[in-house]
Every structure is written in C-alpha cells, then in structure tokens.
Amino acid sequence: MEMYKIIKSLCKVVFYPKYRIQVEGVENIPKEGPVLICSNHISNYDPIVLGITVPREIYFMAKEELFEKKVIGSFLRKLHAFPVKRGMRDRQALRRALEVLDENHTLGLFPEGTRSKDGTLGKGLAGAGFFALRSQATVIPCAIVGTYKSKDPLRVVYGKPIPMAQLRERKASSQEVTDEIMEGIRHILDKNEHN
Template structure:
C-alpha cells in the first residue's frame, strides 16, 4: 500500500464517522482518464474530505507557504500535492497541473482560491477554466454542504460532468469557463439544501 492510499484510509476511518460524511454522485466521476474535480472551499479539511469521498487518487494544488516547513513538504509531496504561488500567475504550477491531466490523472481544484469565511460560494479564479480548456479532462463539479461539526451530516455531492464542447466552440475565456463551473457548484449546493 503506497503512502497516498494509506493516508486516505487513515483519514477516512477518522473523518467519516466524526463528521458523519455522506457522499452522493461519486459514480459521476470517470474511473479512468483525466478528470478535474472542482469544489467549493469552506475549510482546511476540504482536500482530505474530497480525497476520501471519490474513487480516484487526486493531485491537489496547495499554497506554496505550506511547503516551507520540511515535515509538511515531505507529507504533501507524498500525498501528491504540489505548490502554487497565490496572487500571481504561477507557470510552474500550471505546467504541473497540465502534466497531471495529460498523464490521465485526477486534479483537485478549489477555484475560489481561498476558504469562504461565510460558507457562501464566491467567484472562482480563472485557473480552473484554464485547465478545463487546455486539456481533454472531464470536469466534475463538487459541493461540500454543511460544516465540520458533529451537529449535522457533512454532505459531499458530485455533479454530472460539465459539457465543454460548446464552451470551446464559443471561444469562452478561462474566466468565463470558471464562472460556468462555479454556477454548477452553486446549483448542486442549493439542491442539496432543499
């Protein structure tokens, strides 16, 4: 068992009962080929929650500051995370993300770029649209609904793939594509709250 699978197993054993995690729509995630999982961002615990609630091994981007401490750097590298500089266009991170997708893997993104302090879904950054337009990846929206307390169940809802053909045909910009992705995430969350 590699470190990623071991870490996912340990986190699942702890988090699933602790937060009463309920997963919906995981069958929307293709079992093979490049896929981009785009989720809202409400907590530092979101990456492990997305990591344990779907069948794919996911490569996550993580803010560069987390890689400054040696132990964290070793841990993050071992679970397939790679750094991104926030607040600027990071060409190395963009190249790494495209390589992950071109190699047929899953890339996990939180398009808002930072956690929502209110729980409301904010506007996403253009990076998600960039990866969607520059790769052949299937784009799966995901909504984390609830909070990380024991009072309620935490729901992780994966939506159906977002069709990219029309967006490419209409020559949509990366930001416009990200806006479409974020709208889908909002719809999933709103439907989950009904």
Template sequence: MSLYKFAKFVVKMILKPLYRVKKIGTENIPTEGPVIICSNHISNFDPPIVGITCPRVVHFLAKEELFQKKFFGTLLKKLNAFPIKRGMKDKNALRQGLGILKEGETLGLFPEGTRSKTGEIKKGLSGAGFFALRSKATVVPCAIIGNYKGKQPLRVVYGKPVDLETLRKEKASAQEVTDKIMNDIKKIKENYEVSNL
C-alpha cells in the same frame, strides 16, 4: 500499500465518523482518463474530505505556504499535492497540473482560491478554466455541504460533468469557463438543500 492509500484509509477512519461524511454522486466521476474535480472551499479539511470520498487518486494544488515547513512540505508532496502561488498564476504549477492531466490522472482544485468564511460560494479564479480549456479532462463539479462543527452531517455531492462543448466552440475565456464551473457547483448545493428541506 502506497502512502496515499494508507493515509486515505487513516483519514477516512477519523473524519468520516467525526463529521458524519456521506458521499453522493461518485458515479459521475469517470473511472478512466483525465478528470478535474472542482469544489467549493469552506475549510482546511476540504482536501482530505474530497480525497477520501473521490474513488480516484487526487493530485491537489495547495497554497505555497504549506510547503515552507520541510517535514510537512515533503509529506504533502508524497501525498500527491504540489504548491502554487496565490492567484493561480504560477507557470510551473500550471505546467505540472497539465502534465498530471496529460497522464490521465485526477486534479483537485478549489477555484475560489481561499476559504469562504460564510459558507457562500464565491467567484472562482481563472485557473480552473485554464486547466479545462488546455486539457481534454472531464470537469466534475463538487459541492461540500454542511459544516465542520459536528452539528449536522457533512455531504460531499459530485454533480454531472460540466458541459464545456459550447464554451469551447465559442472560444470562451478561462474566466468564463470558471464561472460556468462555479455556477454548476452552486446549483448542486442549492438543489441538494431544497430537496432536503
């Protein structure tokens, strides 16, 4: 068993019952080929939550500061995370992310860049659109709904792939593509909340 699979098993055993995690819509994630998972960002626990609910191995972009402590940085790299400087303008990280997609793997992104303290979905950075436009990856929007206070169940909802065909034909900018992705994430969250009133 790989370290990633072992860590996923352990984390799942801890976080799933603790936060009453339920995954919805995983059938929207292709089983093969390059995929970009784009999620809203409300907690430091979001990456492992996406990791344990996504059926595929996910390579996460993580802020550079997390890799500064030698042991923790080494562990993150072994768990398929790699560093990026704030703002998603790190050429090395962008190149590495494209390489992962070229190999048909799954890239996990939190386009907002930082956590939303209010839970409201904020404007995303252009990096997500960059990866979408520069690769042939399927972009799957993901909404983490609830909170980590344990008072209500945490839901991880994967939506249908983002329709990028029109945007590509119109030669949309990376920011415009990110805006479309973030809008799809908002719709997932809103539709879930309305249907569960």
C-alpha cells in the same frame, strides 16, 4: 502499500464517523482519463474530504509556504500535493497541473482560491477555466454541503460533468468557463442545502 493509500485509509477511519460524511454522485466521476474536480471551499479539511470520497487518487495545489518545512513538504508530496505561489501567476504550478491532467490523473481545485468565511459561494478565478480549456479533462462540479461544526451529516455531492464541447466550440474565455463551473457548484448547493 504506498503512503497515499495508507493515509487515505487512516483519514477515512477518522473523518467518516466524526463528520458523518455522506457521499453522492461518485458515479459521475469517470474511472479513467483526466478529471478536473472543482469544489466550493469552506474549510482547511476540504482537500482531505475530497481525497477520501473520490474513488481515484487526487492531486492538489497547495500554498508554497506549506512546503517550506521539509517534513511537512515531503508528507504533502506523498499525498500528490504540489506547491503554488499565491497572489501571482505561477507558471511552474500551471505546467505541473496540466501535466497531471495530461497523464490522465485527477486534479482537485477550489476555484474561489480561498476559503469562504461565511460558507457562501464566492466568485471563481479564471484558473479553473484555464485548466478545463487547456486539457481534455472531464470537469466535475462538487459541493461540500453543511459545516464541520454542525451535528448534521456533512454531504459531499459530485455533479454531472460540465459540457465542455459547447464551450470549446464557441471559444469561451477561461473566466466564462469558470463561471459555468461555479454555476454547476451553485446548482448542487441550492438543490441540496435544504434537503
């Protein structure tokens, strides 16, 4: 069994009972073809939680500093993570992310670019819209609802795909597309936070 599947299985054993994870909307994630999953970002654990709740293998960008230690870098690569330089336009990382989608894989993104300190949804960066426009990916908004400290279950809700055809037709900008994606995430949060 390959490393990704082994680690995913181990993380499921730990995370599902610890945070009482509940998952909704996985039927919205296509079984084949390129998929871009865009989620809010409330904890360093978020990539793991997406990794264990998405039925498909998922790729992530991770800050370059994490790859500086060889052992950790090697481990992250086995989990389909690849480095991105923060605070600047990293062409190599952009190319790699587009390759992931061109190869019909699933790319996970946190459009806010950084964790929310208070759990509220921030403004999304144009990168998410860039990947959505430059690929043929199905774009799925996702909301992680709750906190990792609460006794309540942590809910992971995958929404219906963002209708990209209309956005492409009217030649929407990357930022406009990101704003649509963020609206999709906000809608899921608003609908689920009080349930």
